[in-house]
Amino acid sequence: MIFYKNGRQLLWNFVSIKNHQKKLFTFNSKIMEAQQNTEVAFISKYLIPAASKATFLERQQIAATFISTLDGLISSHAYERMTETGDTEYITIATWVSEEAVSHAREAVNAENQRTGFNRAEMLQKLNIKMEPGLFREDLA
DSSP: OOOOSSHHHHHHHHHHHHHHHHHHHHHHHHHHHHHHOOOEEEEEEEEEOGGGHHHHHHHHHHHHHHHTTSTTEEEEEEEEEEOTTSOEEEEEEEEESOHHHHHHHHHHHHHHHHHHTOOHHHHHHHTTOEEEEEEEOOOOO
């Protein structure tokens, strides 16, 4: 048991312990938050010949509009740049709440494509568009 000569010392020790606990709680909360972050980004990179760009962008707008209605989508962005040869590099980034949400989105997109008779792989081949898709997680290091 510790005795104090005055109340100030006791109060200071109490506040010090409380602040330390608060900092520790905040630190542990951030670790838990980082471990529970399940967000994923579905990133696709396309190389589009100049002659195919208009058709591609038309279909891309249809796809983006449909995807924007799906549950689990956090955000989506598209970026493009012109290459030295006049082709277009086009990158789409769709951030989802989880891999499960991406899986459901793929199923929904496939069902919609089947319903409308659209074959994405066939279109990419016909227009000579190269696509590199991937699922990424944020580097929290």
